[in-house]
Amino acid sequence: MTHILITAAGSHGDIAPYTGVGARLRAAGHEVALATHDSYAPLVRAAGLEFRRLPADPRTRRADPEDATEQARRPPAPGGTRALMRQAAAFVKELGGGIADAARDDTDLLLLSATTAPLGHHLAEARGIPSLELPLVPAAPTGDFAPVVSGGRSLGRWGNRAAGRLSLRVIDRLYADAAREMRARLGLPAATPRTVRRRAEAAGRPVLYGFSEVLVPRPSDWRTGLDVVGNWWPWHAPDDRLPPVVEDFLAAGPPPVFIGFGSMAGGEGERLSALAAAALRRAKVRGILQSGWAGLTTRHTSADDDLLTIGEVPHALLFPRMSAVVHHCGAGTAAAGVRAGVPTVPVPVTADQPFWAARLAALGVATAPIPFKDLSTDHAVARLAHAITQATAAPARRDHATAAAHRLATEDGAGEVLKAAERLLA
The missing domain is CATH 3.40.50.2000 (Glycogen Phosphorylase B;)
Known part of the structure; x- marks a missing residue:
C-alpha cells in the first residue's frame, strides 16, 4: 500500500480543497495523510484522512496585531511592504520545521500546496521521493495576464511575463531563510530557492492547477507539464444536510x-x-x-x-x-x-x-x-x-x-x- 502526504497551510480556503483530493486518493486504495494546522484537524479527520500537525496556525494567531498571516490578508500600509515581507518570512520559517517533521519514513509521494511547495521540494530531494505541486491559483509567468496578486490589470504580454518573473523572485526571497535552514537540517548541499525552482522547470516537473478553464483558460505560452485540471472541491459526507x-x-x-x-x-x-x-x-x-x-x-x-x-x-x-x-x-x-x-x-x-x-x-x-x-x-x-x-x-x-x-x-x-x-x- 502506498503512503501519500499532502501538505497545505493558510486559511480555510487554502486547506479545504485538499480534503476532497485526499478522499479521492483514499477511495482508490492509498493511505493519505494531510499535514496542516490544528484548527483544521476535524476537517481532515472527517474526510477519513490522517491528520498531521503544521505550526503557525493563522486562526489561533490572528488576534496578535503583529501576526504575519493576519497582516498578509490586509492591504499593506504605505511603506509597509518591507515589514510585511519580514512577517511573512517568519511565518514561512516556522512552517519549514513542521513540514520536515510531518513526513514519515514510509512516505511514497508528496503533494504540495502553493504555500508549502517551496519547502516540500527540499524534503522530496532529501528523501528521494517524487513530489507534485497542486496550486489553487495560476503562478507561472505568462503573457496572457499579470500575476494574480497584481490586481488583475494587464500590463501587455511583455509586461505580464516580466511581472510574473519578478513575482517568482519575490517568493524566492521570502523562502530563502527557511530553505537554507531546511536544507542544512536535511543534510543537503546549499542551494537557493531560485536554483531549486529552475532545476524543476528545466526537468519539466509536472504542476496541476486546481481551477477551471471556465474561469482561466490555460495560458498559451505555458510549458508542457503545467496543466489546468479543474477545481478540487472540499470533502463533505454524502449524507450531509443543511442544519x-x-x-x-x-x-x-x-x-x-x-x-x-x-x-x-x-x-x-x-x-x-x-x-x-x-x-x-x-x-x-x-x-x-x-x-x-x-x-x-x-x-x-x-x-x-x-x-x-x-x-x-x-x-x-x-x-x-x-x-x-x-x-x-x-x-x-x-x-x-x-x-x-x-x-x-x-x-x-x-x-x-x-x-x-x-x-x-x-x-x-x-x-x-x-x-x-x-x-x-x-x-x-x-x-x-x-x-x-x-x-x-x-x-x-x-x-x-x-x-x-x-x-x-x-x-x-x-x-x-x-x-x-x-x-x-x-
Whole structure:
C-alpha cells in the first residue's frame, strides 16, 4: 500500500480543497495523510484522512496585531511592504520545521500546496521521493495576464511575463531563510530557492492547477507539464444536510442572498453586519450572513425575520439555494458560486481576490466588483444594495451562471490528481 502526504497551510480556503483530493486518493486504495494546522484537524479527520500537525496556525494567531498571516490578508500600509515581507518570512520559517517533521519514513509521494511547495521540494530531494505541486491559483509567468496578486490589470504580454518573473523572485526571497535552514537540517548541499525552482522547470516537473478553464483558460505560452485540471472541491459526507434552522429559514420565503467574507476582515463584524443588513433591506431581499473571521451576526442589527446568521456549512449545499452570493472572491468561494449556478457580487479584499472578481465579471456571472475598501464610504449601503439588485434581478446573469455551472460539472479535478499521482508512484 502506498503512503501519500499532502501538505497545505493558510486559511480555510487554502486547506479545504485538499480534503476532497485526499478522499479521492483514499477511495482508490492509498493511505493519505494531510499535514496542516490544528484548527483544521476535524476537517481532515472527517474526510477519513490522517491528520498531521503544521505550526503557525493563522486562526489561533490572528488576534496578535503583529501576526504575519493576519497582516498578509490586509492591504499593506504605505511603506509597509518591507515589514510585511519580514512577517511573512517568519511565518514561512516556522512552517519549514513542521513540514520536515510531518513526513514519515514510509512516505511514497508528496503533494504540495502553493504555500508549502517551496519547502516540500527540499524534503522530496532529501528523501528521494517524487513530489507534485497542486496550486489553487495560476503562478507561472505568462503573457496572457499579470500575476494574480497584481490586481488583475494587464500590463501587455511583455509586461505580464516580466511581472510574473519578478513575482517568482519575490517568493524566492521570502523562502530563502527557511530553505537554507531546511536544507542544512536535511543534510543537503546549499542551494537557493531560485536554483531549486529552475532545476524543476528545466526537468519539466509536472504542476496541476486546481481551477477551471471556465474561469482561466490555460495560458498559451505555458510549458508542457503545467496543466489546468479543474477545481478540487472540499470533502463533505454524502449524507450531509443543511442544519434544520437553515432549512426552516429557506422554507419561510424566497431564496435569500448569501453574504460572507471568509477569513477576511477580522474584527469588523459589527460594522459589516449593520451594513449588510441595511443593504439587504434596501434591496428588499432576505439574507444569510456567514459569520467567518469577521464575525458577521444579526445580533447587532434590528430584529428581522428576513436575516439569519450561520457558521461553517458546505457551500456545495448552501449556494445552490441562494438567489445570489456576496463574498470576498477567494479562489474556492468564487468557484463554489459558479458551480452553484448563481450570480455573484464580488467584494475582493486583497491578494488574488481582485483577479478572481474580474474573472467572474468577465464571464458574465457577476456584477462589477466592489473593492472591500469601498464598504467604508458614505455610499456603501446604496452601492451594495444596487449590486445585490443587479445580481438578483437580471435573468441574463443567472443564465450565464447556469451555463458556467454545466461546464464545471463535466470536470473531474480530483480524478486528474489521482491519475498523475499513480503515474508518479509507478
